[in-house]
Amino acid sequence: MKIRNIAAVLILLLFHSCSKEYDKPRWDVSVIGPLVQAEIGIGNLIADSITSIQGDGSVHILYERSFYDFNLDSIYEVPDTIIPKVITWPFVTSTINPGFPFFSNNNNVLLGLSGVSLNELRVRSGIIRVEMINTLPSKIIYTYTIPGAVKNGTALTFTQTVDEAGPGGPGRFIMDIDLSGYSVNLKGSTNSSFNTIYYNVQAVSDPSGTAFTVNFNDTVINIMTSIIDMEPSYARGYLGQNFIRESSSENIGIGGLIKDGMIKLDSMNLDIFIDNYIGADARIKFNFLESVNSRSSASVPLNAPTMIGNVININRAIENPVTGQAPIKSSRVFSLNNSNSNLISFIENIPDRINYEAEIEFNPLGNISSYNDFVYSDYLVEGRMKLSMPLRFAAENLMLADTQKMELGTFTDFDNAGETRLKLIVENGFPFDIELQLFVLDEQRNITDSLLGPGLVRKANTDLNYIAVSPILSEFDVFADSRRRDILKNGKYLGIRGRFNTPDYSQLIQIYSHYKLKLRLTGDGIYSIR
């Protein structure tokens, strides 16, 4: 009994001493070390594809983008078209024997095109819907053919048996035929029309049925043909003498990132290309072209007498002998520079949009191609600009801002971090000061915390020619406690804002490819091991 008691006490004590509070032991460590680093060169700020490095390492900008795209609908569009065809028996009462082809007829469908006279279409997408209604007392075998619609060398045709009329009404059949990839002759059944598709319908009585009687004026053919959602990829014919006035506004790249400040630029060249890929002569006039800075609401019209306000005649493109290739375009180029335009003012406005108004007239001399104009849907009239300039500028309070999506909500390693001092070390090899700010933004892009700033990243040391010769280090401390940790975890975007100032504003600074901005973030804090 005594032994049992001792054993019981012993086991109770052991149970207590062996009990475990958690799954793993826990302790705190003091850690210090690098977290992230970045090296930002001119390649990060401006895409490689639009920069070129000169022999001396200086950076030039070669920026090319489209600013004007012609809309095909301005020339023509194929509206949805519905053509019913009802034919009655033109003879006296007759008996139709089984298997007898009692009717054949060619029918034209005139597409609702206006202003153009087309003799060929190639269809990118669209359907032709055929609905057949049989009111006769026997099954009828219909053969429906569009001889001018050809795909892979075969004309579009199908044969369908439609049930006889009964107590429930006439026999009925509906079919959608995909016209994608078809080339369609639009000359009609006489081969002398325009904008016209023709089809043939043949009706044969059921060979296994019985003879039936048709009376004068009985309906023997009742067919509804619909052209639906047709989008051509190519059209040929006469495109007419369309006069089109278009005004539009195009977004352009980095201007949207710049939020404030002034910039002064060096010399530059801007080539404006007007490319005509349409097989019709054109006459184009740009009434105005202006750079728009939405932030400052400033607009600077391009003042270029050789181009703006002048009528520009452009010859027609010609078909490419290589099948499937773009037509051979006809182009006009206008080279603008500091001396023949106000180009610098136009660019220094830091546009985020280009507004323009253009007038274009096709075939000003009429149908001189004898219905051989052509147009590809993907190749129309395009306006392009190609800017070439050294990356040499002066900036005053030029502010760039951008946001980066971040997802730290599921980053559970954060939970173990205690109070931490983050140190941002910036080594600036660029010859301009940067006031750097980092923000945390919520889903609606409202600022929930300011991680840094504004902190002044001092410019690199420069020589007398304002060329950076040695980088300068700047350090910033960021204290992260549990409150800030939660804000970071709940944040959806990281906002980055930099305000740039070159020394002695208006003094132009050349940027070289070897300039770097190096960032290093270190952490010094408590981390709980669990």
Add this chain to the structure above:
Amino acid sequence: MKIALFIFFCCISAFSQAQVWRSELPFSYESGNRLSISGNYKFGSDAITNEFAQAYFLNKFIGTELKDNVSSNLKEKNRFGADYNFNIEFRSEADTIMGISGASFIFNFSNRYFLDSRFPGDAFELYFRGNKMFEGQTADIGKFELNAFRYQQVSAGIEIQRSANKSSSCYALISLNRGIDYFGIRTNESSLFTAQDGFYMDLGLDMEIRQSDSLRRRFQGAGASLSAGWSAEFSSSSQLTAYFQNLGFINWGSRSAYIPVDTSFRFEGIDVSELFNFSDSVRGIVDNDSAYIQAFLTNRKKESFIMKTPARIGMNYYKKFDGDRMIAGAGIEHVLFYNTGFSGWTEFRYKTGKYHHTGVKLLYGLYGNLDAGLSYLLHIPGNFTVMLQSDYLVGMLTGSKGKAQGAFVSLSKTF
């Protein structure tokens, strides 16, 4: 229920002191069949304190004071180890085996855990305090070794006792080993330099990691061990014993992981340059796995490997006084292949009455501690014997300074 069973098992097997002979007392030659259950646990270190080990193994919070107590013990090289064992043994007396009289068959089942480590002081500080204290310095993390494994043994053997004039006995056991799990790390010359302000870290690492397949829990490895001992009385009052135990191996299966790392690199933070790419609307993705892990844990293999079991070799000498009322003895022991050192001990036992034996022990060794222990043996009517023993009472009773602990308990019945 599962947790309660685990705790019960933990506690049963936690009273430790590995049994080196087949009976609890010297000069004790028992006849008949015998069934015994015993368990033991042991922890020892020349630096890690009991409190610290207890907090670690019982998953408690390890505070600064616990760490400070360890740090004050740290030297350039340090050791710690722990094990627990649980045994069930049945001895069946046979009249003769192959013409040999006084022979018995022995059958044994053991469940064993063994942990052994050698570590530089900097490695402890780095692991438990972080690298802040090494700012501008190099932490030595080389010559680190950790082995932790669990295995089971099923043993069978023969014991022969002769007690005609001068008693003597010997035994031999062969064991089949079943590996349950293994984890091991070994580093050669390795260091971590933390630059001032944490600007960068230089890691030089020459390391091997081995781990048994964590998915195949049923049968991870197999092997065999051999144990044997010999004991003889030189006169009617003195006895000399020599033994080796558990000399063998476990071959861990071909799905075991082997990760050799021999690298030297500077870490300056995850490169996030792509995040600042204003020129591209498609930003790069920063992959911290590739930055931290793949950089040096690239050479992973699956291969089998052979691990030696922790074999013990030792000898002891006992002498009786005043009939068999008092016994004094001394012995030495060494665990082969691991980081434990030689241990030596001396013991005095006193028999009070018919049923009670008490003993006191002074020992030095295993992980370099001088310690003392007590034992108590009780014969209970019905041929039951209970034994309680600890060799590390000083370590256990000196509170925060103690660096060893252990206990042994057994219950046996002869019939």
